[in-house]
Amino acid sequence: MYFHPERFPRIATSDITPRSLYEGRRDWLKLMAGGALAGLGLDPAQANLAAVKSAVPGALTMEKPTSRKDATSYNNFYEFGTDKAEPAQRAHTLKTSPWSVAVEGEIAKPGVYDLDSLLKLSPMEERIYRLRCVEGWSMVIPWIGYSLAELIKKVEPTSKAKFVEFVTLADKAQMPGLRSGVLDWPYVEGLRIDEAMHPLTLLGFGMYGDVMPKQNGAPVRLVVPWKYGFKSAKSLVKIRFVEKQPVSSWTRVLPQEYGFYSNVNPQVDHPRWSQATERRIGDDGLLAKRRPTLMFNGYEAQVGQLYAGMDLKRNF
Amino acid sequence: MKPLSSWLLHPAAKPLVFLLCLAPLASLVWGVVANTLGANPAEALIRGLGDWTLRLLCLTLAITPLRQALGLPALARWRRMLGLFAFFYGCLHLLAYAWLDMGLDLGEIARDIAKRPFILMGFLAWALMIPLAATSFNRAIRALGGARWQALHRLVYVLVLIGLAHFIWLRAGKNNFAEPAVYGVVLALLLGWRLRRRLSKTG
Numbered sequence: 001m002y003f004h005p006e007r008f009p010r011i012a013t014s015d016i017t018p019r020s021l022y023e024g025r026r027d028w029l030k031l032m033a034g035g036a037l038a039g040l041g042l043d044p045a046q047a048n049l050a051a052v053k054s055a056v057p058g059a060l061t062m063e064k065p066t067s068r069k070d071a072t073s074y075n076n077f078y079e080f081g082t083d084k085a086e087p088a089q090r091a092h093t094l095k096t097s098p099w100s101v102a103v104e105g106e107i108a109k110p111g112v113y114d115l116d117s118l119l120k121l122s123p124m125e126e127r128i129y130r131l132r133c134v135e136g137w138s139m140v141i142p143w144i145g146y147s148l149a150e151l152i153k154k155v156e157p158t159s160k161a162k163f164v165e166f167v168t169l170a171d172k173a174q175m176p177g178l179r180s181g182v183l184d185w186p187y188v189e190g191l192r193i194d195e196a197m198h199p200l201t202l203l204g205f206g207m208y209g210d211v212m213p214k215q216n217g218a219p220v221r222l223v224v225p226w227k228y229g230f231k232s233a234k235s236l237v238k239i240r241f242v243e244k245q246p247v248s249s250w251t252r253v254l255p256q257e258y259g260f261y262s263n264v265n266p267q268v269d270h271p272r273w274s275q276a277t278e279r280r281i282g283d284d285g286l287l288a289k290r291r292p293t294l295m296f297n298g299y300e301a302q303v304g305q306l307y308a309g310m311d312l313k314r315n316f
Numbered sequence: 317m318k319p320l321s322s323w324l325l326h327p328a329a330k331p332l333v334f335l336l337c338l339a340p341l342a343s344l345v346w347g348v349v350a351n352t353l354g355a356n357p358a359e360a361l362i363r364g365l366g367d368w369t370l371r372l373l374c375l376t377l378a379i380t381p382l383r384q385a386l387g388l389p390a391l392a393r394w395r396r397m398l399g400l401f402a403f404f405y406g407c408l409h410l411l412a413y414a415w416l417d418m419g420l421d422l423g424e425i426a427r428d429i430a431k432r433p434f435i436l437m438g439f440l441a442w443a444l445m446i447p448l449a450a451t452s453f454n455r456a457i458r459a460l461g462g463a464r465w466q467a468l469h470r471l472v473y474v475l476v477l478i479g480l481a482h483f484i485w486l487r488a489g490k491n492n493f494a495e496p497a498v499y500g501v502v503l504a505l506l507l508g509w510r511l512r513r514r515l516s517k518t519g
Contacts, residue, residue: 074355082492182492253491272489281355
């Protein structure tokens with residue numbers, strides 16, 4: 001049997017988390033769950049969200065997670081400003097409760113789900129995904145949530161449901177960034193139905209053992225690990241099943257630079273950021289070499305078949 | 317109280333401006349050491365050095381209009397120093413990109429310059445600063461002769477606009493022109509002032 005080397009990317013030994021470290025982290029999580037939160041002087045808003053390790057193939061990378069501090073202070077969330085430090089400074093104005101998500105369009109069972117019913121819809125899983133931003137940097141994030149497919153199966157898409165459109169919150173009172181004309185609000189993203197149904201496509205409710213921080217897209221967001229980060233829409237308020245391919249917000253303003261698919265692909269360049277390599281955010285030091293970017297962000301074995309026969313240069 | 321012009325001629329004034337020009341670099345270096353540049357210090361460093369290159373070019377170009385508008389001939393003493401600091405920050409900006417983004421791989425850098433138009437713009441603006449920095453000392457001015465030296469140094473108008481294009485091109489990728497627009501307005505004022513003066517002289 002022949003294994004194509006690209007399909008099983010080699011992992012540098014430096015990327016493998018030592019056992020003592022990850023076990024230490026589990027102890028830490030248990031400690032947090034044990035109500036030690038307040039005693040440690042931690043932000044009580046970091047409420048614990050229990051989860052089991054995911055059994056979905058490819059869902060648990062062995063690479064070392066990015067520090068929580070970096071993952072929660074270096075964010076692209078333009079609703080709170082275009083500077084990466086701004087979401088962490090300004091997202092406290094986001095009101096995540098009450099929250100509801102309208103699920104509508106080409107489905108047999110449309111409805112409005114409040115956050116509580118979404119949280120209870122399926123068991124919470126921890127998934128450690130690589131995150132690759134179109135700007136040429138990457139992180140490794142332990143998310144909490146479940147496959148979007150769980151929700152999709154419940155609402156019974158009709159044969160006309162070819163795509164799924166994700167609409168995010170756009171409220172001027174809560175989001176100071178909406179005053180800027182960089183994008184048309186609300187932020188809209190889309191997936192093909194088979195992409196949305198893929199088990200790796202996550203409906204995320206938390207990260208690092210806690211509920212989702214506001215700057216990371218609380219209370220519920222999309223996480224599609226094999227696509228550039230901007231495809232993973234934050235703070236979802238509507239999920240709509242449609243027949244025609246939706247137009248994503250970034251595609252609307254710069255169609256020659258941001259395509260509908262936006263799969264991580266080192267062979268297809270973006271005019272401003274090299275996509276062949278990436279800088280891993282975190283403890284590598286200032287002079288660390290950029291790493292080669294992997295096809296489909298290293299998830300080719302899991303998702304490659306979704307794009308069999310497609311010209312990925314044209315469908316970028 | 318002494319007039320402003322005599323303060324500008326104070327022996328400590330020039331060393332003070334020299335130190336002020338080094339302050340942005342010191343703050344960036346401190347940011348690296350103290351780890352206060354955020355999650356992506358390499359990017360913060362590269363961008364910070366680029367910002368200061370453009371700012372120093374604007375300051376250099378502001379000397380002559382300010383000198384004439386405020387009647388402060390003493391300001392002219394600083395123009396060369398500010399221009400050389402612009403080149404200094406431009407070199408550091410290029411070095412930071414070449415090192416932190418490209419790992420000092422010259423072949424890779426050459427390919428990147430050819431591939432990405434905004435990198436080409438930045439490289440071009442930097443390259444056009446070289447002849448100006450190289451002819452900034454008194455003997456070069458004498459050797460060239462005042463008129464030829466001045467003609468050569470008008471390159472600064474071209475290269476600053478290329479530098480601005482480099483910045484606009486970068487931000488175009490995020491459809492976010494707020495910051496380049498500020499530099500655009502400043503440069504329009506500084507270059508517009510020169511254009512008006514020239515037109516009124518010839519007209």
